[in-house]
Amino acid sequence: MRKILTLFSTCLILLVLSGCNSGIQTQSSEGExxxxxxxxxxxxxxxxxxxxxxxxxxxxxxxxxxxxxxxxxxxxxxxxxxxxxxxxxxxxxxxxxxxxxxxxxxxxxxxxxxxxxxxxxxxxxxxxxxxxxxxxxxxxxxxxxxxxxxxxxxxxxxxxxxxxxxxxxxxxxxxxxxxxxxxxxxxxxxxxxxxxxxxxxxxxxxxxxxxxxxxxxxxxxxxxxxxxxxxxxxxxxxxxxxxxxxxxxxxxxxxxxxxxxxxxxxxxxxxxxxxxxxxxxxxxxxxxxxxxxxxxTKSSTENKKKDIEPKEQVEETTNNSQKITYVLNTESKKFHKPTCDSLPTTNRSNSMQKREELIAQEYMPCKKCNP
Ligand SMILES: [Zn+2]
Ligand SMILES: [Zn+2]
The missing domain is CATH 3.60.15.10 (Ribonuclease Z/Hydroxyacylglutathione hydrolase-like)
Structure with a gap:
């Protein structure tokens, strides 16, 4: 009986010790x-x-x-x-x-x-x-x-x-x-x-x-x-x-x-x-x-495409712009940037004139592309 009691109290001490070691450095049984x-x-x-x-x-x-x-x-x-x-x-x-x-x-x-x-x-x-x-x-x-x-x-x-x-x-x-x-x-x-x-x-x-x-x-x-x-x-x-x-x-x-x-x-x-x-x-x-x-992701590929496409278009326009400055609708008397997405399909004419020159001829700038 005494042996069991001693064993029990040793266990208790060990338990208490192991419960107390948070935050305190202790020596483990291996000495580490x-x-x-x-x-x-x-x-x-x-x-x-x-x-x-x-x-x-x-x-x-x-x-x-x-x-x-x-x-x-x-x-x-x-x-x-x-x-x-x-x-x-x-x-x-x-x-x-x-x-x-x-x-x-x-x-x-x-x-x-x-x-x-x-x-x-x-x-x-x-x-x-x-x-x-x-x-x-x-x-x-x-x-x-x-x-x-x-x-x-x-x-x-x-x-x-x-x-x-x-x-x-x-x-x-x-x-x-x-x-x-x-x-x-x-x-x-x-x-x-x-x-x-x-x-x-x-x-x-x-x-x-x-x-x-x-x-x-x-x-x-x-x-x-x-x-x-x-x-x-x-x-x-x-x-x-x-x-x-x-x-x-x-x-x-x-x-x-x-x-x-x-x-x-x-x-x-x-x-x-x-x-x-x-x-x-x-x-x-x-x-x-x-x-x-x-x-x-698909959306990012689309976004990247969107990022790239206008650039490519801008470069093209710069090349062409030596010749074409604006695209005219000779019927409605509107003028557009060559990159505008509502360019006329009929009565279309490419112009090499400046903005002021076209306005002087009573051409109106397109409201979409704001040339
Ligand atoms: Zn990161
Ligand atoms: Zn980063």
């Missing part, structure tokens, strides 16, 4: 230091990025999705009990990354906001700057090699490595390697081939178990050389269902498959959550086995 769990939430924000990272009481957010996703991210963070942020990284000023950032900046107290030194002249980006002014927050520029602590985890800036990447916002993306015990995660925003190569060449160890696949799985990123340098076991692609860009591209999926990377996708699986205890990583779902590349 136990650390607080790290959670990485790749939030499904459609076409765009937003990743919430929590370690103990510390939390950080990488990107804020599109313009209309700020509140969705806020709701997600509320459900996760996140009331303030230690870090907010806005990788670059494209709208699918900084769109909802103004909501996050306005609603949360944030210790450190890291943004690249590259601005974009868009209403979306101006909203972000305005919210920073409103909260009187200053921005910390990313310095490659700088390391920040996040609870029992830490992250090191690995990009951007150049001050000037021309007008490609993607290559200015803030990139980091996040370290938690023996587990590592790499995030590169939308960094493309050139910036990826600079990350490989900067000699910081970027090997990791998890890679957030760059630029939503676009073939402009994820070169074989980069994937080999990270050599991830898992890749997470954040993209929208039937997005207009055709992300993820087949070429990227092929590279990942060839390198034996297991892939998770927000377009197919919703929000993806990885939990690390420093020794193992567990997931809220199993990797996808669809390997289905995106296709540019």
């Amino acid at each position: 230091t136990e650390i607080q769990n790290l959670e990485v939430h790749f939030i499904d924000v459609g076409q765009g990025d937003a990743t919430l990272i929590k370690c103990g009481d510390a939390s950080m957010l990488i990107d804020g999705g599109e313009n209309d996703k700020g509140t969705l991210i806020q709701n997600y963070m509320n459900k996760q009990g996140v009331k303030s942020l230690d870090y907010f990284i806005v990788t670059h000023p494209d709208s699918d990354h900084c769109g909802g950032a103004d909501v996050i900046i306005t609603k949360y107290d944030i210790d450190t906001i890291i943004m690249p030194n590259y601005e974009k002249d868009t209403a979306t980006y101006r909203d972000v700057v305005q919210s920073l002014d409103y909260k009187r927050y200053s921005v910390t520029p990313p310095v490659v090699g700088n390391t920040y602590s996040l609870g029992d985890a830490e992250f090191t800036i690995i990009g951007p490595n150049k001050k000037n990447y021309g007008n490609d916002a993607n290559n200015y993306s803030v990139a980091i390697v996040l370290k938690h015990g023996r587990k590592r995660f790499v995030f590169t925003g939308d960094a493309e081939e050139e910036a990826e190569m600079d990350i490989v060449n900067n000699k910081i160890d970027i090997s990791a178990q998890v890679l957030k696949v760059g630029h939503h799985g676009s073939k402009s990123s994820s070169t074989e050389k980069f994937i080999k340098a990270v050599s991830p076991e898992y890749g997470v692609i954040s993209c929208g269902e039937e997005n207009e860009y055709g992300h993820p591209h087949g070429a990227t999926l092929n590279t990942l498959r060839k390198e034996g990377v297991k892939v998770f996708r927000t377009d197919e699986q919703g929000s993806i959550v990885a939990t690390s205890d420093g020794k193992e990583i567990t997931w809220n779902t199993v990797p996808t086995d669809s390997w289905k590349a995106g296709e540019p």
Whole structure:
């Protein structure tokens, strides 16, 4: 009986001890230091990025999705009990990354906001700057090699490595390697081939178990050389269902498959959550086995056509305009631009005269094309 009692009380002590270890570093039975769990939430924000990272009481957010996703991210963070942020990284000023950032900046107290030194002249980006002014927050520029602590985890800036990447916002993306015990995660925003190569060449160890696949799985990123340098076991692609860009591209999926990377996708699986205890990583779902590349949607193909067609027409007109300035309807006495879509089929005459000359001859400008 005494033996049973002793056994019982030992169990009780063990139970109490194991219940108390949240937030406190303890020695495990193997002698290895136990650390607080790290959670990485790749939030499904459609076409765009937003990743919430929590370690103990510390939390950080990488990107804020599109313009209309700020509140969705806020709701997600509320459900996760996140009331303030230690870090907010806005990788670059494209709208699918900084769109909802103004909501996050306005609603949360944030210790450190890291943004690249590259601005974009868009209403979306101006909203972000305005919210920073409103909260009187200053921005910390990313310095490659700088390391920040996040609870029992830490992250090191690995990009951007150049001050000037021309007008490609993607290559200015803030990139980091996040370290938690023996587990590592790499995030590169939308960094493309050139910036990826600079990350490989900067000699910081970027090997990791998890890679957030760059630029939503676009073939402009994820070169074989980069994937080999990270050599991830898992890749997470954040993209929208039937997005207009055709992300993820087949070429990227092929590279990942060839390198034996297991892939998770927000377009197919919703929000993806990885939990690390420093020794193992567990997931809220199993990797996808669809390997289905995106296709540019019909509407976007139509939109692109619309974008291109007028241009082609304009070029044609410029060539012809050396001869033809306007198309006249000699009957109704109206004159049109040669590109007007209600050009006369009868009583039509091509003119090489100037506008004033035609008006002097009592011709009226077409109301549709406003020549
Ligand atoms: Zn993007
Ligand atoms: Zn981008």
